[in-house]
Amino acid sequence: MKNHNLKKQLMLFRTDAGTKIPKNDSTSDEIESVSFRELVPEIKDTGYLTHAIFAYPAKFIPQVVRYAINTYTAEGDWVVDPFAGSGTVGVEAYLCKRNAVLLDLNPLLNHIMPLKVYRGKELLSEANLHKLLEGMRKSKRQFTPHWSNVDYWYAPEILEVLSRYWGFIHNTDDGIYSTLIKSALLKVNKRFSYTEDRTPKLARSKRKLNVIAELLKENWREQLDEMVYSLSLKTLKNLNDFVMHTQHQCEHLGTVEFHGGVDSSYVPVPRECDALITSPPYLQAQEYIRSTKMDLFWLGHTEEEIRELSRLEIPYRKADRLIQTETLNKIREMLTRDDLQKRLDSYFCHTVNALENSMNQLRPGAAACIFVGNPRIDGITVELWRILAEYFTERGFVFEKVYEDRIKTRKLFGARKNKNPDGMKSEFLLILRKNAYFNQ
Ligand SMILES: C[S@@+](CC[C@H](N)C(=O)[O-])C[C@H]1O[C@@H](n2cnc3c(N)ncnc32)[C@H](O)[C@@H]1O
Incomplete structure (x- = not known):
């Protein structure tokens, strides 16, 4: 002092x-x-x-x-x-x-x-995260963004899945776990939309329209879920590293x-x-x-x-x-x-x-x-x-x-x-x- x-x-x-x-x-x-x-x-x-x-x-x-x-x-x-x-x-x-x-x-x-x-001071649990992600996958609650031309940015079948996932997340009060799933969903929203992933601004491109058209011929649902799961898990690990890093200095x-x-x-x-x-x-x-x-x-x-x-x-x-x-x-x-x-x-x-x-x-x-x-x-x-x-x-x-x-x-x-x-x-x-x- x-x-x-x-x-x-x-x-x-x-x-x-x-x-x-x-x-x-x-x-x-x-x-x-x-x-x-x-x-x-x-x-x-x-x-x-x-x-x-x-x-x-x-x-x-x-x-x-x-x-x-x-x-x-x-x-x-x-x-x-x-x-x-x-x-x-x-x-x-x-x-x-x-x-x-x-x-x-x-x-x-x-x-x-x-x-x-x-x-938080306790490490987050992968099991809790998985439980929530499973709930989200099965949920039927819809959330549609207040965005007049949302259809312009998504293929209808992808929009339906994203709307259900967000419907679940917006109605789940599960603290840090739902917050970290949101951060993963934001990245997925972009990847599975018609906007270019590599530019920060929204830009619908021919290239991306083709990417999505090809994706829809494949197992896109599994790929989407896999992305949500792996990004959520990665964020959980980042948070646990943060907890471990700051745990010993809590009082300061x-x-x-x-x-x-x-x-x-x-x-x-x-x-x-x-x-x-x-x-x-x-x-x-x-x-x-x-x-x-x-x-x-x-x-x-x-x-x-x-x-x-x-x-x-x-x-x-x-x-x-x-x-x-x-x-x-x-x-x-x-x-x-x-x-x-x-x-x-x-x-x-x-x-x-x-x-x-x-x-x-x-x-x-x-x-x-x-x-x-x-x-x-x-x-x-x-x-x-x-x-x-x-x-x-x-x-x-x-x-x-x-x-x-x-x-x-x-x-x-x-x-x-x-x-x-x-x-x-x-x-x-x-x-x-x-x-x-x-x-x-
Ligand atoms: C260069 S970025 C800052 C990035 C930040 N240093 C970081 O590490 O993420 C400039 C920021 O100014 C903000 N900004 C622009 N106009 C503003 C305003 N009128 N009032 C407050 N923030 C504003 C933008 O939203 C943007 O986040």
Whole structure:
């Protein structure tokens, strides 16, 4: 405890010194080039324990989060992530005995977190899982998603089976077992639909229509059941690994609060925090709600709710204030297309709003760790980390450092038709620190 307080005081002391933001034309050695995978050798597999249970576009690699937690927080601290997505920060915070507040527009977060941060102390039993799966196979209860064109995505015989399985799961109050079967069914829903499995967005393709047509000539029922069984079992094993990993430290484990379905740009963070660790949406090609809408429908969300959430997604909504910084203003001057200017303005308005909501709740001396890429818009590179650094250093934060991480295998949104065919090559972890004497 003493050490913890000392560390916090040292952070306060360091706060007001700060470092200058490296200049645009400076040599890149002012930016520390690192590989977070190498800096955190204890994490060998990005999908370890419960991290891989759900697929989610543009997830954090856990090594970045672990590095930020180890370097910028102490045991017992509260970490906030206003763009929590699939909850990587929550899992890492919990494993490192920190507490976390997670917010995200996508309500999937509320379905993900009870599994990914499973707090049970007893190992789960395969026999119980099998009993439930058998019940599901024989069940006749139907659940049809509130999705007007569900028929467009499924062959009728497959839809009938999936509707019965979900009917059973939605009406079974069997805690963690039914929750883990849901995570398996979500993957099966996609595999047995007409949408491409390999792209995050919904896309009905000729190739997939043929795959399903061929499947229907085979023993597809057995294949479907086999997939549900094996994925459920795999998740049960992940959860048991998680239980074993956390069992011995039970009395020190923290709290992970999650608020899915929340617009971070306009919702205040409910408590003071000791650090922010987040990765905001990308400037182009987001659409997380659209990418996960098949999951959301099966989980019981309605078309109206999903439409409303899509409207709030960054950057597909109107800006209500203009964010200005030196670098951002230069980019604005170079952009000739009106629609792209609007997108840029919207992106910075709502991303900065959300960051500011969380950063206002940081205690003096706390670090804000923001992981971003360098996307391009109409061929112009947008140095997100620099723009955010310029904005927040005028508002009570000091620039501490920026790390450059060379991307190896992080899955973003796949190939896109824009002027940047190679996609992003590097990502940056920007570290800002809250000034001790700044009056909001
Ligand atoms: C890069 S992803 C974060 C991924 C996350 N770091 C993970 O490891 O899964 C950005 C997130 O921003 C969320 N988002 C977009 N607009 C938002 C808004 N207005 N309020 C809150 N979250 C929003 C998206 O739903 C998405 O999950």
